[in-house]
Amino acid sequence: MSIYHGGSIKVEKRLSQGLSVLTNYTFSKMIDNVGNVEDSHNIVRSTRGLSDYDNRHRFSLSSVYQIPIGKGHPIGAGLHGAPAMLVSGWEINGVVQARSGQPFNPTITTDTSNTGENKDRPNLVGDWHVAHPTPQQWFNPAAFQTPAAGTFGNAGRNILIGPSLSNFDVSLVKNTKVGESATVQFRLEAFNALNHANLDIPNAQTNTANAGRITNTLAGFDARQIQFGLKIAY
Numbered sequence: 001m002s003i004y005h006g007g008s009i010k011v012e013k014r015l016s017q018g019l020s021v022l023t024n025y026t027f028s029k030m031i032d033n034v035g036n037v038e039d040s041h042n043i044v045r046s047t048r049g050l051s052d053y054d055n056r057h058r059f060s061l062s063s064v065y066q067i068p069i070g071k072g073h074p075i076g077a078g079l080h081g082a083p084a085m086l087v088s089g090w091e092i093n094g095v096v097q098a099r100s101g102q103p104f105n106p107t108i109t110t111d112t113s114n115t116g117e118n119k120d121r122p123n124l125v126g127d128w129h130v131a132h133p134t135p136q137q138w139f140n141p142a143a144f145q146t147p148a149a150g151t152f153g154n155a156g157r158n159i160l161i162g163p164s165l166s167n168f169d170v171s172l173v174k175n176t177k178v179g180e181s182a183t184v185q186f187r188l189e190a191f192n193a194l195n196h197a198n199l200d201i202p203n204a205q206t207n208t209a210n211a212g213r214i215t216n217t218l219a220g221f222d223a224r225q226i227q228f229g230l231k232i233a234y
Contacts, residue, residue, distance in 0.1 A: 004030045008024060008026040022063075030050070031054075032051045101163050109205050110146060120153060121152070122206045123146070124154055137212050144207075163198070186228075189229065190225070192221060
């Protein structure tokens with residue numbers, strides 16, 4: 001069972017004067033009862049919580065700007081030959097994506113419930129938030145305690161929130177016409193251009209020494225990568 005509520009705003013500027021922009025913002029909440037079942041005799045209570053895919057805020061923006069230099073533009077319109085070919089046909093493309101952190105599950109390494117499932121959660125006894133989260137301490141492990149033997153912890157599923165994500169990709173493109181029908185395109189692309197570290201989910205085992213520590217970055221969002229490309233269309 002899942003419940004989703006959300007609202008979104010979309011703003012679009014179609015291509016005019018060399019510029020197009022498409023942006024979208026979504027505010028939402030998703031709850032479900034999918035995941036590791038701690039107490040098989042009370043599945044709804046045991047698993048109901050924020051969805052693994054819940055992102056409260058999500059923003060995206062993509063843009064294309066054709067630089068107004070060269071033939072047909074106020075700047076460089078009088079150039080001919082090689083100079084005209086050199087300054088014409090440039091464009092800048094950008095993609096921005098950002099979202100708030102994803103929920104994750106506090107767990108413990110011991111089978112205190114004696115069910116043999118090893119899916120137990122701790123007791124929540126305080127505030128797990130820290131004032132200034134860092135990779136060394138993303139949440140407060142002291143807010144959790146291991147339950148007594150033969151009992152289930154009272155911490156709900158996915159009550160912890162991981163790091164947010166932000167990423168910016170940019171490309172510089174040069175289109176050059178060759179003859180009547182051929183176009184040569186040169187691309188310089190930078191992925192994660194700002195080299196921002198998007199952190200993965202922390203260690204959620206609250207009864208271990210490195211509880212709350214982050215040791216990895218999010219898969220699919222590596223450090224800055226730059227590549228060149230050349231394409232001929234005819």
